[in-house]
Structures are given as structure tokens and as C-alpha cells.
């Protein structure tokens with residue numbers, strides 16, 4: 227049976243009393259511990275750890291990581307601005323984006339580092355900034371992710387410049403006299419460690435192709451066990467061969483390559499819990515199911531509906547019981563896809579969890595929701611407001627870091643038709 231990762235049942239109850247549910251609760255202690263583990267990633271000639279802020283973008287979280295010494299990986303111009311608003315210096319932000327921001331020139335001039343992620347991005351950069359410095363994100367030809375949707379390498383992925391277009395890249399670089407300082411790859415979230423390592427070596431081969439390159443960025447993708455039966459990547463184990471390879475390159479060429487990693491999931495996944503209330507229980511007869519309906523759902527946690535992600539679910543019955551029932555846990559949206567217990571690998575197939583028998587009004591905590599949950603919801607679907615975020619400080623204090631959205635805020639940009 228899954229258990230609470232950092233909250234106690236009493237704390238969960240106190241959180242509900244103070245802030246209401248649904249509510250995201252982040253654990254500062256876990257955030258810092260994960261940051262320290264990432265900062266210990268094996269390296270030969272220096273390491274920069276960037277937090278992939280798309281995983282969860284609240285400025286307070288960015289500030290915690292910044293104080294630990296982490297830099298930022300941003301995925302859009304908006305994320306760059308958001309990070310700067312949180313006080314992150316532009317030269318600590320690196321942008322790898324699917325869409326060049328309209329104010330790209332301004333961002334670059336402010337010091338944001340840039341990785342060109344397509345040939346057209348590279349060509350546009352060359353036109354805007356001849357003779358200047360940039361990184362290049364390659365698609366190394368293979369990828370690996372926890373699911374097909376989180377695999378972002380290989381021919382079925384549009385992320386990065388296909389590795390075979392090296393001549394085209396070199397031609398653009400030479401024509402504009404660009405300085406390629408960074409080679410970047412990121413092959414997916416929840417990658418197989420063996421594939422990740424293989425790609426690290428392919429990426430190092432790319433470094434050999436660009437004599438100006440001083441930095442190798444290997445992206446994120448480190449698998450994290452949310453469920454009891456899932457494994458977490460050992461960063462020391464996968465990092466050591468990379469360090470050896472960097473040392474070998476140095477021995478052969480004299481080049482001291484700085485290493486960057488940019489985890490999102492690894493830092494965040496188990497650092498947050500979603501505290502919810504069971505607001506209804508429905509039974510669909512002898513051939514049916516026992517459904518638990520939460521006061522949260524795809525509006526807080528879209529990953530199960532999107533790619534059948536599995537999250538620990540811990541119910542806290544107020545009435546003591548030894549009885550367990552096979553429950554299907556669903557969200558509050560009028561949408562059959564709002565399913566929190568999909569079958570592994572099948573987001574649209576109902577799956578049951580054996581949970582203690584519960585009643586309406588009991589608490590239900592969903593664990594492992596720190597990465598790609600609060601930042602990737604079906605926001606405002608059914609007009610449910612965005613949920614608040616609270617930080618459990620190391621001191622035990624609770625700090626509200628995002629308020630619950632109001633109805634007014636949901637509709638604030640709508641314009642009524644004149645009569």
C-alpha cells in the first residue's frame with residue numbers, strides 16, 4: 227500500500243482546515259535534498275544544474291532552487307520573463323524553445339542563453355546575431371521516455387535539429403561566423419538510463435564537431451519512482467561514465483568541457499502532494515465499479531488522462547476500518563477522461579486500486595504531483611478555479627505561495643457583447 231511521502235495525516239487535515247481543498251503542498255526539505263543530489267552529479271570540469279521550470283513554475287520554487295545554486299532551463303519567452311520576475315539573473319537562464327519568442331532579440335541582448343532547436347531557428351539567429359554565441363540542440367536520433375508522449379528523441383520527435391543535418395548546421399554557422407558554445411540534447415522524461423547514457427556519448431561526439439564548444443548540456447529525463455514499485459535513477463551511476471568520457475576527451479584533445487544537466491522531474495516529482503476531499507462515492511452495480519469522486523481532477527492533475535501516469539493515492543478515512551475496496555478514482559470534471567486511476571499505459575482504461583473503505587468528506591492525498599501537474603493542468607475546465615499552492619517550510623511553517631483563483635479572475639479577460 228502506498229503511504230504519505232512527507233505529510234502526516236494530521237498535517238493534511240490542518241492544511242484542509244486552513245486553505246481548503248484541492249491544494250498542492252510542496253515540501254521544502256525534499257526540494258532542497260533533490261537539488262543537492264543533482265548538484266552532486268559526476269563531472270570532470272564543472273557542472274551547472276538548471277531547473278527545467280516547466281515542471282512547476284511558481285516563482286517561490288524558482289527562488290528556493292536559485293538559493294541552492296541552480297540555474298534555469300526555460301521553454302518559452304514567457305518562462306524567461308517569469309524567471310526574471312522571480313529574481314533570476316538573465317545570464318542564469320537558458321532558453322530551448324519550440325517557438326522563438328516575439329521579443330527574442332531583447333531577451334538575448336539581456337543575457338539569456340539560447341539553444342537553437344531547429345534549422346530555421348538557427349538561420350533566424352544567424353540573421354539577427356552574426357558572430358555571436360549560442361548553443362545547438364540536436365535530436366540525436368534516438369529517444370527514451372516513460373511513455374511515447376514523453377519520448378522526445380528519434381525520428382518521431384520534432385525537438386532539436388536532426389543529427390544528420392550536421393552539414394547544414396555547419397554551413398549556417400560558418401556563413402554567419404557563429405560561435406557554438408554549447409551542444410544540447412534532451413531525449414525524454416523518464417528515460418531508460420542505458421539509452422540516456424548512450425545519448426550522452428552521441429552528444430559528446432557532437433561536441434567534437436564544434437571546436438568552440440565549451441559546454442555539453444545533457445538535458446533532464448532522469449526517471450523518478452513515484453509508485454513503490456518504480457525505480458529512481460541513480461545519478462551517480464549514470465553520471466560516472468559521462469565524467470569518464472569527458473576526462474577521455476580532455477586527455478585526447480586538451481578540451482575541458484563543462485557539463486550541464488537540466489532536470490525537472492527529478493527535482494520536483496516527489497516534492498509535492500495534492501490534498502483533496504472525496505466529494506462523492508458512486509457504485510455502478512454487480513458488474514460495475516466503486517467510484518471515488520474527488521474535488522480535484524484533470525484541472526489539477528492531467529498526466530493520468532494524458533499518458534496514464536501512475537500516482538500513489540492515499541486515503542485518510544476518519545472512521546477506522548479494516549475493509550478494503552477496489553476503487554476507481556475519478557476527478558470532478560464532467561468528462562469520462564478525467565480518470566486518476568487509469569490502467570498503466572492505457573489512459574482510457576479504468577483501473578482499480580485497493581484502498582481502505584472511505585466515506586464522503588474523507589481526505590484523499592495524491593502523491594508524486596510535483597512535476598508537470600500544477601504547471602500542466604486542464605486549467606479552468608468546467609470553470610473550476612486554479613488551486614492554491616502551499617510550501618511546507620523546513621521549519622514546519624506553512625507558506626501560501628499561490629492563492630486559489632477567483633471566479634472574477636477566471637473571467638477577467640472576457641468581453642461582454644454590447645446589447
Ligand SMILES: Cc1ncc(COP(=O)(O)O)c(C=O)c1O
Pocket residue numbers: 278281299322412414415416445446447448488489490491492597
Ligand atoms: C529541453 C528540456 N530540458 C529538460 C527537461 C526536463 O525533463 P525532466 O522533467 O524529464 O527532467 C525537459 C522536459 O521536457 C526539456 O524539454
